[in-house]
Amino acid sequence: MRVGLTGGIGSGKSAVAELLRGHGARIIDTDLLAREAVAPGSKALASIARRWPQALAVDGTLDRTALAAVVFADPQARAELNALLHPRIRELALAQAARATPGEIVVFVVPLLFESDFWKMCDKTVAVIAPLEARLRRIVERDGASLEQARARMAAQIEPALARSRADYVVENDGTLEDLRARVEVLWRLLRAGAAV
Numbered sequence: 001m002r003v004g005l006t007g008g009i010g011s012g013k014s015a016v017a018e019l020l021r022g023h024g025a026r027i028i029d030t031d032l033l034a035r036e037a038v039a040p041g042s043k044a045l046a047s048i049a050r051r052w053p054q055a056l057a058v059d060g061t062l063d064r065t066a067l068a069a070v071v072f073a074d075p076q077a078r079a080e081l082n083a084l085l086h087p088r089i090r091e092l093a094l095a096q097a098a099r100a101t102p103g104e105i106v107v108f109v110v111p112l113l114f115e116s117d118f119w120k121m122c123d124k125t126v127a128v129i130a131p132l133e134a135r136l137r138r139i140v141e142r143d144g145a146s147l148e149q150a151r152a153r154m155a156a157q158i159e160p161a162l163a164r165s166r167a168d169y170v171v172e173n174d175g176t177l178e179d180l181r182a183r184v185e186v187l188w189r190l191l192r193a194g195a196a197v
Contacts, residue, residue: 001195002097002106002121006113007128008157010135010142010150012173012180016128017109019184025191026100029109030118033092037085038062047084052077072152086116094121105195114158114166124194126187127167129160131174 005020007013014029021027038045040060048067049056055067071078093108100106110118119125139150164170169190171183 001123001191002108003191004113004119004122004125005107005109005128006111006125006158006163006167007130007171007173008135008160008163009111009153010138011128011130011160012138013109013111013128015177015180016126016171016173016184016187017107019181020105020107020188023184023188025105025107025188026097027107027109028093028096030089030093031109031111033089033096034085036092037088044085044088048081051080051084068153072149072156075156078156082112082116086112086118090116090118090121093118103195105191111157114163119166124168124191125166126169126171127160127163128171128173129164130172134174 003025005013005017007016017025017027017029038048045056045062048062052067052070055063055070057063057066067081071081097106097108108118108122110116113119113122113125135154136147136150139145139153140147143150145153169187171180171187173180173183
């Protein structure tokens with residue numbers, strides 16, 4: 001079974017993924033694959049450097065901060081970047097998923113699951129939803145972003161209400177870690193039951 005896991009930035013989707021990993025799911029994190037896609041010497045990095053030269057660091061690697069400053073401020077630039085990267089990320093994700101054993105639950109962690117149509121490759125989808133204030137706090141603390149930067153990143157993603165309406169399952173991340181652990185336990189049982197059908 002292939003499961004698409006999404007949630008806005010700061011929602012706790014990585015925490016949910018780690019809890020699912022603890023239950024035995026194979027986790028494929030597309031954020032990590034995006035880093036692989038833009039490794040030095042890659043076609044994607046060369047294309048990014050041609051389009052946004054300021055995004056190339058002196059050492060030839062991607063300057064993620066510089067690129068983020070451009071794409072989160074310009075929807076057209078963000079669309080161009082996504083069109084460039086998403087096919088390669090999808091290819092890498094499918095290659096990893098192909099190594100799954102029969103009956104194994106594969107969870108794709110995809111921030112832009114519905115926006116990128118990645119959900120079409122999944123049997124089930126899960127959205128992690130968290131209160132706005134908690135998300136802002138996590139982004140500022142974790143990423144060192146300003147509130148303005150955090151809001152811009154959030155605005156670039158699907159509205160939580162829309163993700164909620166499109167997902168097969170919703171995990172509310174509005175309590176303690178123990179609350180989240182209990183909710184993921186329920187989700188895991190539902191996924192296992194679905195995989196056995």
